[in-house]
Amino acid sequence: MSGVEKILVHVRVNGEPREALVEPRTLLVELLREHFNLTGTHIGCDTTYCGACTVLLNGRTTKSCTMFAPMAEGGEIITVEGLSKDGELHPVQQAFAECHGLQCGFCTPGLLLSTVHLLSKTRKPSEKEIRKGIAGNTCRCTGYQNILKAVRAAAAEMGKS
């Protein structure tokens, strides 16, 4: 369509090596959704605001709508699909379910990964650290109280082991 040379991008997604030949302007979120059919990562605002497209890239959260796919070359990506293991929910997913930390669920994949990232850095986050940790994720349903509850519950559960 554009006459621009396509680029072969290699990444590991949820532990699996994947590759795709894409136009350089392909966004990471679309690489995941359209090329790898991993549609758990959502596109919300598409303007670097809402955080619905948050994934882990090399252990750090990033808004996948704000990265061109070739920039992720060689990267280790974890999406929401990579959180549960052998049919068991990740403790953060479990906590969101139990605390009603979601309503429509659109923002949830991003919030889950932001929470995983927060708890990987801070085992026992303070209230302030929790708020700061999820400040880049917008939820339009819950009013955040149950999300905060879920993050606290996940921290407590993961702190046990």
Add this chain to the structure above:
Amino acid sequence: MSQVPNARVEAVYFSSAGGETAVSSCLSAPIAIECARTTTNDFCRSPTADTRHPKRQAENIVYAHPFSYHRAGSLLEASELLQQLGEEARLIAGGQSLIPLMKMRMVRPSALVDINFIPGLSEIRCSDGQLRFGALARHADIEESDAASSIPIVQDCAAGIADVQVRNQGTIGGSLAEADPSGDWGAVLLTLETSVRCSRPSGERTIALDDFFKDAYTTVLGHDELISEIIVKQPAKNSAGAYLAFKRSAPVYATASAAVQLTLGDSDTCKDVRIVLGCVGLTAIRAKEAEKTLREKKLEKKRIDSAVEAVRAAAEPQDDMRGSADYKRVLIAALVKRAIGIAARRARGEQVEAGHEYVGR
């Protein structure tokens, strides 16, 4: 990292209404996206959606104009690529400002030179009384570094830029080179003795930050030139600063921001001070008159009040969706007043929290 033509910038800067995006000082996302969609039709849609998912042709993903992609392995290769690819090529670092601008078609580079794969460009080092940030040091790296925690104003800034995700990608070099009027690092680093090391095919040069910004989105960097390192002189023991940025929510740019670095002398006199105002002009503004009313004077209410009055006069805010010019003038004055107070308390050795302020923090 080079410049956006001024005419375009002004059109962007002064056309403000409606919503906001994390992109830039005064951009209006809904209008810009609508404009991009209606003027460029299918270019704005996903390059793959049309062929792979015919039923989803109307999916509204916002797409950058096509560009060729070049990965640089060294500083020299990056600047040579810029030289070869010409004026329409652009450098990409963290991409947290450039990608949104490209998606909204505010900028349409024909080629991108990616410097993220250049090794050793994100180091943060402390040596000989200097703090040295590699151009690719991410805001999150700076936030967590021991080196930066020794300068409170740097910590205030790094820890509050946008949100975790943006801080994980955005870089200090990219922020300075973009020269957004609402960028945080420009205002903060202008209060310190900062220089910028730059690299181009013909060699290196070091530029004082005071001489670095020319206009909104415009620096003195040549087209084939890029920042390699930012060097900050460690302030004296009796010197401390504070950065206060007031914003609506975490991911957006501030409505106004104040950076103050203050050196205390004997018996609570202000030996030296730098006051820089962010988001209230085409570049960060050094409030020199306000500094003059405090320098070599005792820090008392009357003096601070007249400094704040001078700040109000120095600000050149524009009306936009974040507030009217009048509102921003009141806001910047209040922020400077508080920042002076916090900087003075910190200079006396107190631990005081400061940084970006927004609802729900």
